[in-house]
Amino acid sequence: MPPPPPDATLFQRRRPLTATELSVIPWLKLLLPEERDRAVEDLKISDAHSGEYICRTGRPVTYWFGVVDGLLKMSTDNAEGQTMTFTGIPPGGWFGEGTALKREAYRYNIQALRKSMVAGLHVDTFHWLLDHSIGFNRFVMKQLNERLGQFIAAREIDRMSNPDIRVARSLAALFNPVLYPGLGAVLRITQQELAYLVGLSRQRVNEALTTLAAQGAIAVEYGGLRVVNLQALRSGAF
């Protein structure tokens, strides 16, 4: 992992989003024109360097975040000081709605696993959308529900001993079609990044990926991988 840079204040150098970047945001399509205009006007985007924190535990919530490009990691520090990784967040993923809803402080850390582009919607606009848009409410509700399921799954993954299955389940979580729509069959993630995410050595991840590929669940490519059989990844039937 690259050296943790000094606490960066995100969105200091904001800029308007391009059409391509907007197309990656899944919930924009669910809004009415008027709602959409307001959201787009408020949206900000910023680069997050590898290792940089997007938000930290205890910080007040100012933005609801989404990944436009790159890969983020969601984790918490437990009482013993150990870091527990919940999940990775690929492009198209949005997070922080739970805390944004209650205007509480963040309960977890979000760190960039590699250079990423992160979009932000101010909490005030987030609440305005909640008050005005049915489509937005549906999105947030679905998202919360799905996230809950994912947290429970993450606990199971952490208790699993077999590394092959751990890697498989973690990958399946990354390809969650509800949380991360628009993410195709290919995911740009290096084996090193995946190792940080799953909490295994790169060697072991490499070995697991080879096994999974041999069973036809995935196809390993340079700098990424392709999911061939998502069901097999989920069930561990390989």
Place this chain on the structure above:
DNA sequence: TCATTAAATTGTT
């Protein structure tokens, strides 16, 4: 556009 070089990533030990 192509050839060369550097950097990143992978597969093994």
Place this chain on the structure above:
DNA sequence: AACAATTTAATGA
């Protein structure tokens, strides 16, 4: 943790 092999990205003619 270290190594060699492979792939991609960057550079400049």
